[in-house]
Amino acid sequence: MSKAASRANGASTKRLAEDGDICPVCKSSRYLNPNMRFRVNPECYHRMCESCVDRIFSHGPAACPIAGCKRTLRRARFREQTFEDLKVEREVDIRKRVARVMNKTESDFETLRDYNNYLETVEEITWNLILKIDLEATEKRLRLWEEAQKAEVESINSTVSRRLHTATDTVDPQSDTARVILKKSGVQRKALGPSSANTPEPGAMDTGLKDTGFTFAGLKKRVAPEPEKPFDPYGGWNIEPQYYTVMDDYDVDFISGAKTDVHHLAGGYDIRDFYSRALCEAFSGFGVFVEEEVIARENQASGDVGVGTQTAATVADGGKEVNMDDIF
Amino acid sequence: MKFFIDELPVLFPYPRVYPEQYAYMCDLKRTLDAGGHCVLEMPSGTGKTVSLLSLIVAYQQFHPEMRKLIYCSRTMSEIEKALAELKGLMKYRTEQLGYEEEFRGLGLTSRKNLCLHPSVKREKSGTVVDARCRSLTAGFVKEKKERGEDVELCVYHENLDLLEPHNLIPPGVWTFDGMLKYGEQHKQCPYFTARRMMPFCNVIIYSYHYLLDPKIAERVSKELSKDCIVVFDEAHNIDNVCIESLSIDLTEDSLRKATRGVNNLDRKITEMKSTDAAKLQNEYAKLVEGLREAEEARDENAFMANPALPDDLLKEAVPGNIRRAEHFVAFLKRFIEYLKTRMKVLSVISETPPSFLSHLRDLTFIERKPLRFCAERLTSLVRTLELTNIEDYQPLQEVATFATLISTYETGFLLIIEPFESATATVPNPILHFTCLDAAIAIKPVFERFSSVIVTSGTMSPLDMYPRMLNFSCVVQESFTMTLTRRTFLPMIVDRGSDQNQVTSQFEHRNDPQVVRNFGNLLIEFCKLTPDGVVVFFPSYLYMESIISMWQGSGVLDEVWKYKLILVETPDAVETSLALETYRTACNNGRGAVLLCVARGKVSEGIDFDHHYGRTVLCMGVPYQYTESRILKARLEFLRETYRIKESDFLSFDAMRHAAQCLGRVIRGKDDYGVMVLADKRFGKKITQLPKWIQMALDGKNTKLSVDQAVGSAKAFLREMSVPWTRGQMEGTSTWSLEELETHQKKQKGMGVLGVEERRAEGRAVDVVMMERRETVEVTEVTEVDEFGGGEDMDALMGDMDA
């Protein structure tokens, strides 16, 4: 591979002269003011320098100073630009919104193919938003979908809580929310009409009950999570003795006397405590091999590729020193 | 001669065989019988290649299943040499057997070396040749032609389709020259002839890259069957080849070019949508079905292949969000923009792939899965768009490969972003290294796929380092020496100057005036006493330059100038080859010359200084790697943590293999002789890391010499060497005739297990402990690692001669 990808000479000089380094509002350039920083507002994604933002918007919302924009901007929403390409900056903002709503994962679908179809639809929605195709309709469908999702989650939550309280409520908790959506969907159906050719039709509702904005083939029904098991303080660790079992009684001479001696029974003393204690002491250290530990300590390497990569990262960062003296 | 190893008849194309060659062949056969991998070290100049080929060809012809041999070497000249040897061997076999065997042996190299097209072959750069060839041979270009469009095709390629696909070239062994001639006569392309004939060959000889670089291997070596015998010759550097084949560097400039590439793609898609939307729709439909066309896999012209993807993933369909061409292009754009933002850092960043991926997802909503399909998706798109000027998309291809790699491997890779070129730089000029830490990743498919892999070279000590680093297990591990009747090379370690001051290239001392002066004296003295050529190796260019300028000031060079012509290697290939030519001329006439070069440079790896071209080699200082490199540090840490190889072990192993390579440059055969000087006090403690054949020749009293003592020994040695020596005196010990070989075999049969004497007679490395006991200590395990050997018999012999 191109190990020899040489650094472009003079890349740095170019960096200073890049066209984007002049503020379109006040025309000052980074060349004169090296500390100049740019801000964008996700309302219209027009760039301007920080001092312009301060000057124009410090007295409250104002119109964007870029010719032909006229949007009202607020100072609080100005932020640093992450991507060089403002189109990408905007795209990512839109994706953030879509991703919040369309958050299914592969395991939510019956087959991989269904999941892939879902992914494609999501991608199409995103692009509709980005390219402002069918903006209204898409927004609406997104909203519908979000509400439907929320409703579903709520209904599950209520099932869970019902299960917890072992109440046998016969009233379907879904009906309330369902009715709300039903009312809305009637209006939406008409508004949606024939939407973009790419996106699937809002789907003929098999139940004819609610419009969730989208339907995806092969989407599994949301199931309520398993009720949690009681808390185990040992985290599954077994404290049963491993090498022996304590029996109820041992027939040994030197304790036979103690067993019957009333003096020993004072204070609720139980001979079985003595058994378990004695056995524990006898067997403690069993299964511990000193040699192994010594070896493990000596070559303190995990032999694990993951750990190796992780420590290598620390080293390259300068976070840890590698022992590389000319040891000779 | 013809002899038997167990039941296997071997035809060896020379009348005499070296004992070590015989032993080498025995071990090879053992490996093949057992069906496993092996590591063999055998000094250069002992006919390793011919032994290898003789045995494996004999094995192929003897066993009905005819396992194919894939012989990988490093450089063009080595590949050519191997082809010539193979040709000689097959000629000899034909003579001996009285009939010609059905046999094909081919070599493969890049289009640049094999192209016949009158205008294409004149291109200077290999990638341009590849790209232009593709535009003349791709399937869609041909389709266009059939539709009657006016496009140019390569006739040499077209003619191939007229021939029987399994018989493009008659049987026999074809050298590159032979292929070119045959191709010119029959107007057929030698490159594609070789490519297409690979499944029908008995022996294939090509460069490592065709097997190790996953991007090439996928295309070229896919159809090779599992029972192939794979040989990596000159494999001492194989770990670095593996690592380089999976590492990528990106700069701001290459990202800019990648953006340009994406924008071009975007335009092309829009164009195609208006002219030929059906094609895109067709591609889309195929991706939905998750189908990969059969011919697609075999497409010999594919733009790029997928770098090392696990098989299960290859069968999966491309994720839905990059199925459509326009979505995919936007996806790439977003990814490149993200990389650009990452380049804007002001301090060094080092990240593991998972942490990179999670940051990427947070910022751009790019998931891991589509990223993994990037390389494949891009190839498909380029094919659909029928792009011909593919070299323009090189940077984009690199980005896609990077995407696929970083999302495929969670471990064994590291991302390092260095904003500044050096510690003192103030203007940022960032570079993103995506570096592979684990050499085992690239070579793993090879070990898994092929049942016998033979890793061999002249310098592989310590032998167990390779199995550990490359993570494989081997059935045979052996080191051979050169059996000699007189000592023809004299290794020495010089640790101090005549003034008793140390000699070292240790960082704190390397610029001390005494050290520099002692190095200078060493050079002057050896230039005085050596006839013909002297080769000097320095640890780095930097040190070489600084020491040369200091010598210039102190008059050392003027002194040397009286005895030898001085030539210097530079990083520039043309300059260096000019220097080499002058050096050779100077050695051929007159007093000879001294060549100053670098232990990790081109000269140390590929140039032979046989006979009078190199009578003395001086290794000035231990050739350590530059230890400040972050990539090296990361790799060392990884090796320690994962394979339990200590940092210092690896560094000195690496330094010593380079030192050994340098030393080996001057001895290229049994009739060659030379002096080898290791000038650094630190060498004394690293003797065990030298190859066995050097270790065994290194006399105990030659390991701590001052400059004047070394000069004394070297003078005595060279005087001895000037005594004429006939071939006859080598017979019996260092070369065997057929009878001698058979006597040895009989003796061996009676023994069952090899004793010390027998091991030694066969040129196997012998343990010093065993030598002292002088009894037939049984060597139960041949895979045992030998420690250190002395040459007591040699001394006796030398004593006899002195008398």
Ligand code: SF4
């Ligand atoms: S097909 Fe062969 S001859 Fe024709 S351009 Fe390609 S490499 Fe050259």
Ligand SMILES: [Zn+2]
């Ligand atoms: Zn401004």
Ligand SMILES: [Zn+2]
């Ligand atoms: Zn605006």
